[in-house]
Amino acid sequence: MNDRNAPDRPARSVAVVIGSGSVKCAAALGLVRVLQREGIRISQLVGCSGGAIYASIVAMGLSIEECVAASERLWTREVTAHGDRRALLRVLMPKVFGFDSDFGLRSDELVLARLREAFGDTRIEDLPTPLHLTATDFANGELTVFSRGSLVDAVRASMAVPFLFRPWKIDGRLYLDGYMADPLPVGVAMREGAQTILAMGFESPYEERISSGARFAFQVSSILSNNLLKSQFAFHALAHHAEVIPIIPEFRQRIHLFDTAKLPYIIEEGERAAEAQMPYLLRLLATEDREERAVLHRRATS
Amino acid sequence: MDINVKPAGDVTVVQIRGSVDGLTADELLATLDREVDAGNVRLVADLTGLDYTSSAGLRALLGTLKRTRSKGGDLRLAAVQPPVRKVLELAGFTGILKLYDDVPAAIASYAG
Numbered sequence: 001m002n003d004r005n006a007p008d009r010p011a012r013s014v015a016v017v018i019g020s021g022s023v024k025c026a027a028a029l030g031l032v033r034v035l036q037r038e039g040i041r042i043s044q045l046v047g048c049s050g051g052a053i054y055a056s057i058v059a060m061g062l063s064i065e066e067c068v069a070a071s072e073r074l075w076t077r078e079v080t081a082h083g084d085r086r087a088l089l090r091v092l093m094p095k096v097f098g099f100d101s102d103f104g105l106r107s108d109e110l111v112l113a114r115l116r117e118a119f120g121d122t123r124i125e126d127l128p129t130p131l132h133l134t135a136t137d138f139a140n141g142e143l144t145v146f147s148r149g150s151l152v153d154a155v156r157a158s159m160a161v162p163f164l165f166r167p168w169k170i171d172g173r174l175y176l177d178g179y180m181a182d183p184l185p186v187g188v189a190m191r192e193g194a195q196t197i198l199a200m201g202f203e204s205p206y207e208e209r210i211s212s213g214a215r216f217a218f219q220v221s222s223i224l225s226n227n228l229l230k231s232q233f234a235f236h237a238l239a240h241h242a243e244v245i246p247i248i249p250e251f252r253q254r255i256h257l258f259d260t261a262k263l264p265y266i267i268e269e270g271e272r273a274a275e276a277q278m279p280y281l282l283r284l285l286a287t288e289d290r291e292e293r294a295v296l297h298r299r300a301t302s
Numbered sequence: 303m304d305i306n307v308k309p310a311g312d313v314t315v316v317q318i319r320g321s322v323d324g325l326t327a328d329e330l331l332a333t334l335d336r337e338v339d340a341g342n343v344r345l346v347a348d349l350t351g352l353d354y355t356s357s358a359g360l361r362a363l364l365g366t367l368k369r370t371r372s373k374g375g376d377l378r379l380a381a382v383q384p385p386v387r388k389v390l391e392l393a394g395f396t397g398i399l400k401l402y403d404d405v406p407a408a409i410a411s412y413a414g
Binding site: 196201229230231233234236237238240242243244245246248276277280283284287 | 323
């Protein structure tokens with residue numbers, strides 16, 4: 001799909017940032033499909049939370065069909081089906097059962113097994129397309145970027161949804177889900193030198209009915225993360241010279257956390273949103289291409 | 303992108319059509335700067351025909367907003383179409399800019 005060492009023209013490439021959004025992040029596969037059709041190379045991928053899964057499978061160089069199959073194997077309702085009874089007891093009686101930062105209400109054994117099945121021993125730096133995955137440092141809340149090391153560890157850290165899964169330890173530090181620091185980390189692509197960034201972001205859905213403590217917590221989390229998404233996006237869009245092209249799929253159907261049955265529809269909406277921006281993107285890349293050729297011509301003739 | 307500037311009393315209406323992006327934002331900013339330099343700081347951007355803005359467009363709008371407000375004026379948006387509104391909302395612009403359903407309403411808002 002992409003070649004890390006490909007010597008092709010730098011101008012005809014874009015960075016793709018996939019924000020948090022659980023299974024909705026599969027819409028990025030629709031974006032990738034459109035880029036492939038138009039012959040536009042992905043120079044780097046940035047992924048956060050659910051976006052980390054899709055950024056990773058795209059960076060591996062799989063076909064869209066293989067990406068869909070990998071996604072269906074990886075992300076199903078069973079991954080959060082098993083509660084951790086001891087975790088609940090630790091909440092209720094911390095002095096008896098002990099309480100520390102290694103806390104999550106759901107067992108992460110299955111999700112970990114599936115990540116290992118999908119990514120094996122792959123190291124991020126060995127992927128065909130440069131990949132940067134984000135997580136949040138549990139000790140200080142800072143955005144941490146994983147551009148090297150175990151892919152399984154980085155994805156697991158990036159999707160360590162607070163309260164659901166326990167934070168993940170890498171090199172002695174604990175990490176939470178990347179959305180806690182920035183749900184759509186376009187700043188990472190900017191820091192890595194991207195000039196043209198396709199940013200696919202998703203607002204967290206608000207609860208239709210608050211009927212349990214969990215739903216109350218999800219609502220609070222959605223409010224916080226949506227406000228954070230807007231403020232971070234505004235800062236990066238305004239403070240940097242890079243061109244950020246937001247690609248925001250419109251879902252007419254409500255997509256739930258594990259709606260993998262709706263993957264074809266989700267991908268279709270991603271494709272539709274990407275196609276809407278293609279006329280502009282192609283004009284922009286053509287202009288960059290002309291400027292690049294002019295620079296090369298000047299260098300050659302000076 | 304097409305830009306058309308027309309006065310409406312002591313308000314200046316800037317009609318922007320097409321796409322404000324990395325290729326066109328400089329032209330828009332230059333047009334808006336000329337109006338502000340000429341003392342026309344009560345601006346209404348008619349976005350009826352604007353179908354897209356990227357981060358470059360947001361920067362142009364914000365730059366103009368700062369300049370008009372520092373001179374006692376404002377930049378107000380009229381008839382923002384759904385795709386553009388989505389980007390404005392994502393960037394938090396709907397919290398700092400005043401939006402109106404149509405151009406007459408935006409012009410009338412300056413009378414208040």
